Amino acid sequence: MTATMLDRDISAGTALPQPGGRATRKQRKGPSLGLRIGLPLLVGVVLVGAWELVTRRDMVSPLLLPAPADVWSALDAGIIQGLWWGDIRVTLTEMVIGFGIGVVAGLLLGALFAYSAISRIAFYPYIIALQSFPKIAVAPLLVVALGYGMSPKIAVAASLAYFPVMTAAIAGFTEIDKDEHNFMRSIGASRWHEMRYLRMPNAMSYLFPSLDVALIVALLGAVAAELVGAREGLGYVLVERQAFGDTPAIFAALVVLAAIGVVLQALVVLLRRVLPRSVVPR
Amino acid sequence: MSSVMTTHDAPPATTPPTGRAIVLDGVSKTYDVKGGGAPVTALTSVDLTLRAGEFFSLVGPSGCGKSTLLNVVAGLLDASTGQTRIGDRTVSGPDRATGIVFQKATLLTWLTIEENVLLPSKIAKRLDDETRARADHLFELAGLADFRKRYPSELSGGMQQRASIVRALVGDPDVLLMDEPFSALDEFTREGLNDELMRLWTDSPKTVVFITHNIAEAVYLSDRVGVMTSRPGTLKEIVDVPLARPRGPELRSDEHFYELVSRIRGLIGHHHEGTNR
Numbered sequence: 001m002t003a004t005m006l007d008r009d010i011s012a013g014t015a016l017p018q019p020g021g022r023a024t025r026k027q028r029k030g031p032s033l034g035l036r037i038g039l040p041l042l043v044g045v046v047l048v049g050a051w052e053l054v055t056r057r058d059m060v061s062p063l064l065l066p067a068p069a070d071v072w073s074a075l076d077a078g079i080i081q082g083l084w085w086g087d088i089r090v091t092l093t094e095m096v097i098g099f100g101i102g103v104v105a106g107l108l109l110g111a112l113f114a115y116s117a118i119s120r121i122a123f124y125p126y127i128i129a130l131q132s133f134p135k136i137a138v139a140p141l142l143v144v145a146l147g148y149g150m151s152p153k154i155a156v157a158a159s160l161a162y163f164p165v166m167t168a169a170i171a172g173f174t175e176i177d178k179d180e181h182n183f184m185r186s187i188g189a190s191r192w193h194e195m196r197y198l199r200m201p202n203a204m205s206y207l208f209p210s211l212d213v214a215l216i217v218a219l220l221g222a223v224a225a226e227l228v229g230a231r232e233g234l235g236y237v238l239v240e241r242q243a244f245g246d247t248p249a250i251f252a253a254l255v256v257l258a259a260i261g262v263v264l265q266a267l268v269v270l271l272r273r274v275l276p277r278s279v280v281p282r
Numbered sequence: 283m284s285s286v287m288t289t290h291d292a293p294p295a296t297t298p299p300t301g302r303a304i305v306l307d308g309v310s311k312t313y314d315v316k317g318g319g320a321p322v323t324a325l326t327s328v329d330l331t332l333r334a335g336e337f338f339s340l341v342g343p344s345g346c347g348k349s350t351l352l353n354v355v356a357g358l359l360d361a362s363t364g365q366t367r368i369g370d371r372t373v374s375g376p377d378r379a380t381g382i383v384f385q386k387a388t389l390l391t392w393l394t395i396e397e398n399v400l401l402p403s404k405i406a407k408r409l410d411d412e413t414r415a416r417a418d419h420l421f422e423l424a425g426l427a428d429f430r431k432r433y434p435s436e437l438s439g440g441m442q443q444r445a446s447i448v449r450a451l452v453g454d455p456d457v458l459l460m461d462e463p464f465s466a467l468d469e470f471t472r473e474g475l476n477d478e479l480m481r482l483w484t485d486s487p488k489t490v491v492f493i494t495h496n497i498a499e500a501v502y503l504s505d506r507v508g509v510m511t512s513r514p515g516t517l518k519e520i521v522d523v524p525l526a527r528p529r530g531p532e533l534r535s536d537e538h539f540y541e542l543v544s545r546i547r548g549l550i551g552h553h554h555e556g557t558n559r
């Protein structure tokens with residue numbers, strides 16, 4: 001086998017990746033792992049150090065910029081002693097449900113617009129108009145209509161999350177390689193086959209990059225709606241602590257929100273890595 | 283149809299011809315241009331008869347209507363006038379008995395090589411043991427047996443194109459249409475694949491229509507070479523290639539081979555000047 005493989009290499013004129021190996025990924029040599037972890041860490045330490053220095057010398061009012069130690073104790077109370085876990089759960093729930101609804105709606109609308117020229121002509125201008133005004137401005141109205149519970153937050157989250165998914169889905173369903181399409185025609189593929197073997201996988205490759213955007217705007221929508229009117233959730237924590245002039249807690253809550261965003265995006269990246277190519281084409 | 287798995291060691295002349303005759307009868311194609319431009323006449327009245335099992339190449343400058351002709355035979359494009367028959371079937375749309383290889387390998391990146399190759403049979407609901415056995419045989423012949431579970435992006439361009447040839451052959455078509463299948467590859471790879479294609483064709487002869495820019499390639503592979511000229515696209519001349527088969531790499535330095543190549547080059551050059559005048 002080795003001999004014929006060598007022949008193949010020569011006749012193919014190109015070096016081949018070895019079967020079973022992941023040669024291609026290893027060949028790309030970037031900065032070392034130590035550097036990639038160490039450097040950001042160093043930057044973090046320097047920033048916190050500068051922050052500490054600024055607050056210690058009273059260069060900025062603690063109402064605007066609290067000392068790192070104060071933020072830490074607020075984080076300690078909120079996270080380690082568990083004061084905020086309920087709020088985090090509420091915000092996450094709103095966000096995840098809003099995200100889920102947004103993804104499903106985005107996919108369905110994307111498929112509809114990709115397949116039906118009539119519906120695209122009829123509705124797409126309104127979708128774009130809707131997209132270009134700030135939907136958070138509707139939040140007060142939604143709170144009046146749906147109350148102080150989770151539903152108005154879910155609605156805002158979904159209304160923000162569906163859009164990137166929809167545009168990605170439209171592109172994925174319609175921007176089909178002309179030659180691949182001709183090939184499908186040449187083997188007598190039906191519309192369903194074309195959907196199943198060409199358009200759906202193509203849409204998946206467009207879809208995944210839109211998911212982390214959708215996640216982040218879902219979080220944004222949920223928190224923004226909580227700012228308008230809520231009894232729990234991280235947005236509520238922000239409003240309530242602000243009323244007390246508790247700047248360290250506000251900072252701590254922002255840190256928590258940032259952490260949620262980072263973790264969720266990492267989850268999407270991880271998901272993309274572990275799913276097989278047949279589901280998420282690369 | 284021939285029994286599928288027999289290996290034809292003897293040259294095609296001594297075995298009953300497989301494949302189907304192709305007859306083009308006054309085929310022309312005029313494209314309507316969107317936005318009100320003048321219609322483009324890509325092909326004017328082509329009459330052409332290909333024998334069953336013949337290897338026929340089309341050469342000619344870019345834009346002379348080679349792809350248009352091929353797509354009409356494939357049933358992917360409706361001719362403006364005329365008729366195309368494959369065997370006793372009049373072409374009216376794509377047909378499973380016609381295999382196509384494009385310039386791009388057009389393998390679906392989300393399927394493994396094996397899944398790609400079997401997709402046409404799967405869609406036609408003919409994924410039976412016979413088809414799988416033929417796929418095994420072709421993978422072996424094309425040197426892809428070790429790569430069937432790999433994804434297209436993990437293969438070199440030459441291997442991808444080989445896989446797409448295997449895919450076109452796996453349904454045992456009567457006719458194989460190839461539109462500049464090797465023109466994106468380097469010279470070295472191309473020559474290797476020419477020999478490979480010869481082997482596959484000898485193994486199970488089909489009527490082949492092969493488009494290329496490369497005259498030497500056309501002569502090397504074909505029984506006859508059709509020379510096309512542009513503005514408007516016309517089939518100007520058909521050159522016989524009476525070189526013995528099986529052909530091997532040594533043919534490339536053969537005197538007769540060289541003569542044929544120069545003659546065809548002369549034909550194209552001459553008409554080129556003629557149309558520009």
Ligand SMILES: Nc1ncnc2c1ncn2[C@@H]1O[C@H](COP(=O)(O)OP(=O)(O)O)[C@@H](O)[C@H]1O
Nearest residue numbers: 313315322324343344345346347348349350351
């Ligand atoms: N879909 C199309 N619409 C309009 N003109 C086309 C279309 N496809 C091809 N043509 C024109 O028809 C002529 C022949 O094209 P083609 O068959 O692709 O040539 P070749 O394959 O020999 O390069 C060219 O002038 C090309 O511009």
Ligand SMILES: [Mg+2]
Nearest residue numbers: 348349350461
């Ligand atoms: Mg062409």
